[in-house]
Amino acid sequence: MKKYYYHNCSQIKMIYKNIAQIFICLTFIFCLSQGNAQGKPENKQPNIIFIMADDLGYSDIGCYGGEISTPSLDKMAEEGVRFPNTFNAGMCVISRSALLTGTWWPRAGYGAQNGENIAQKLKKEGYRTGLIGKWHLDGKPNDKGFDYFFGFLGGFSSYTRGGKDYRVNNTKFNDFGDDFYSTDAFSEQAIQFVKSSSQTNKHPFFLYLSYQSPHNPLQASKEDIMKYRGSYLKGWQSIRERRIKKQKQIGIINDDVLLPDYPMNLPEWDSLTEAQKDLEDLRMSVYAAMVERMDTGIGKLLKTLKTTGQDQNTLIVFLSDNGTDSFSVMDSVLLKRGLLPGDEGSNYQLGTGWAYASVSPLRLYKISQHSGGVRTGAIVRWPAGVANSNSIRKENLNLVDFMPTFLELAQSSKHVVTNQNLAGQSLVPLLKGETWQRQSPMYFQFMDNRAIRTNKWSLIEVDGNGWELYNVEKDPLETQDLSDKYKSRLAHLEAKWLDWWKTESGNESYQAESTSTSPHYKAQGDRGSGEPYIPSAMPDRLKGKYAIN
Ligand SMILES: [Ca+2]
Numbered sequence: 001m002k003k004y005y006y007h008n009c010s011q012i013k014m015i016y017k018n019i020a021q022i023f024i025c026l027t028f029i030f031c032l033s034q035g036n037a038q039g040k041p042e043n044k045q046p047n048i049i050f051i052m053a054d055d056l057g058y059s060d061i062g063c064y065g066g067e068i069s070t071p072s073l074d075k076m077a078e079e080g081v082r083f084p085n086t087f088n089a090g091m092c093v094i095s096r097s098a099l100l101t102g103t104w105w106p107r108a109g110y111g112a113q114n115g116e117n118i119a120q121k122l123k124k125e126g127y128r129t130g131l132i133g134k135w136h137l138d139g140k141p142n143d144k145g146f147d148y149f150f151g152f153l154g155g156f157s158s159y160t161r162g163g164k165d166y167r168v169n170n171t172k173f174n175d176f177g178d179d180f181y182s183t184d185a186f187s188e189q190a191i192q193f194v195k196s197s198s199q200t201n202k203h204p205f206f207l208y209l210s211y212q213s214p215h216n217p218l219q220a221s222k223e224d225i226m227k228y229r230g231s232y233l234k235g236w237q238s239i240r241e242r243r244i245k246k247q248k249q250i251g252i253i254n255d256d257v258l259l260p261d262y263p264m265n266l267p268e269w270d271s272l273t274e275a276q277k278d279l280e281d282l283r284m285s286v287y288a289a290m291v292e293r294m295d296t297g298i299g300k301l302l303k304t305l306k307t308t309g310q311d312q313n314t315l316i317v318f319l320s321d322n323g324t325d326s327f328s329v330m331d332s333v334l335l336k337r338g339l340l341p342g343d344e345g346s347n348y349q350l351g352t353g354w355a356y357a358s359v360s361p362l363r364l365y366k367i368s369q370h371s372g373g374v375r376t377g378a379i380v381r382w383p384a385g386v387a388n389s390n391s392i393r394k395e396n397l398n399l400v401d402f403m404p405t406f407l408e409l410a411q412s413s414k415h416v417v418t419n420q421n422l423a424g425q426s427l428v429p430l431l432k433g434e435t436w437q438r439q440s441p442m443y444f445q446f447m448d449n450r451a452i453r454t455n456k457w458s459l460i461e462v463d464g465n466g467w468e469l470y471n472v473e474k475d476p477l478e479t480q481d482l483s484d485k486y487k488s489r490l491a492h493l494e495a496k497w498l499d500w501w502k503t504e505s506g507n508e509s510y511q512a513e514s515t516s517t518s519p520h521y522k523a524q525g526d527r528g529s530g531e532p533y534i535p536s537a538m539p540d541r542l543k544g545k546y547a548i549n
Pocket of ligand 1: 054055215321322
């Protein structure tokens with residue numbers, strides 16, 4: 001890999017950036033001292049809990065339009081702020097790299113090999129650090145700044161049986177009892193971590209709670225699944241319409257927003273056979289049960305913060321690492337083995353139909369750099385520090401912003417943040433209810449999907465099919481392609497993207513790995529170039545297993 005180089009005017013920019021940062025920090029310190037005078041706890045370094053869901057779609061939780069029961073997250077949104085224009089990297093590994101390192105993933109490396117991560121930096125500021133759940137990056141968490149680790153090292157695992165890559169710190173963990181369900185185990189571990197931190201009470205803590213839910217395999221208890229069973233026979237079009245209607249009521253999107261067309265590679269619900277509808281209803285019921293279970297755990301964690309007296313000065317962030325998984329590649333094999341969604345030993349994914357509903361009102365899905373792949377509904381709650389609770393802020397945020405935010409909060413009592421060579425911007429002014437605007441574009445790349453987003457324009461490519469250009473001020477859901485109309489604008493943004501790619505990756509040119517020939521992924525284009533989705537049918541012999549009452 002080539003050595004990184006930097007723009008010529010970067011030193012000048014850096015001076016301005018440092019002055020701006022110093023000003024922001026001085027303002028913040030002043031505000032903290034005011035809080036202190038009123039006897040509030042703002043002068044203490046806040047505890048930080050970063051909750052990351054895995055492959056959760058944009059509209060699945062109630063406060064973003066979903067019908068799935070998520071009272072804890074909805075309450076967190078009421079007591080905090082929603083950021084509906086938060087962007088991730090569209091895929092597990094690279095999103096986690098960007099979050100933990102605060103740099104664009106080609107700089108951090110696939111798996112975050114390069115640079116110091118947020119846990120390592122917060123440890124230096126006196127934080128006790130814990131990772132609970134999925135790691136999916138290079139190395140071992142305990143060697144990467146985490147004092148405590150419980151979870152698994154890879155990308156996914158059985159919810160009920162665990163796996164060989166489970167660890168408690170560096171020790172193999174095998175104690176999966178009959179009742180093991182990983183989402184519950186992670187919630188319980190998080191509660192214990194918070195309790196033990198309150199007992200010593202010497203250090204603030206940083207907890208990265210990395211749920212696997214609702215990533216495949218789609219597995220949940222039968223009791224939880226049956227709460228939803230039958231409710232998805234309405235179909236994916238109806239669920240999407242209901243979610244969009246609710247999003248307009250909440251204020252996530254405007255009433256007059258342009259909506260994307262129906263995907264050309266997805267059959268309409270009414271064209272499905274009864275057996276297909278039956279299996280698809282079960283698939284979504286399991287997924288909903290998984291999301292609800294995670295919400296229940298988050299509710300218990302929030303309650304623990306109250307009982308241990310840490311509720312006010314704990315900053316909690318919730319979001320998803322990427323959009324919904326639109327594939328389900330093992331259906332036929334699993335059905336031959338007599339396994340249904342929900343079953344122990346099965347490995348179903350959500351499939352394109354429910355992914356279409358799950359990403360409402362967005363386009364496309366996980367791995368795509370269109371908004372259905374990279375936009376997530378974030379929630380931030382911090383009673384001692386967040387202004388304007390139950391509000392919605394529509395600025396463009398990115399995973400790379402959390403590192404400078406957390407560092408600013410951790411360092412504020414000692415010294416101002418100096419140049420960290422980070423890609424993002426501190427969100428502290430935004431959290432305090434002040435004016436905030438993104439200063440530089442957001443960049444995206446995974447395989448032959450890529451994008452650059454400014455505050456006004458989106459330039460996006462899916463599956464190597466050529467650029468699409470959108471004016472997001474007028475068309476925030478990226479529906480009307482203007483690439484033929486504004487050719488010089490396109491060329492300007494393309495040049496910026498290529499410059500970014502060369503700088504960040506160290507490569508001299510851009511040569512993309514093809515999604516269409518990948519053994520793991522398929523072409524996703526929703527305007528005719530994507531692989532058609534063929535829903536699986538419930539076999540007669542398995543009908544009774546999760547029979548709709
Ligand atoms: Ca993921």
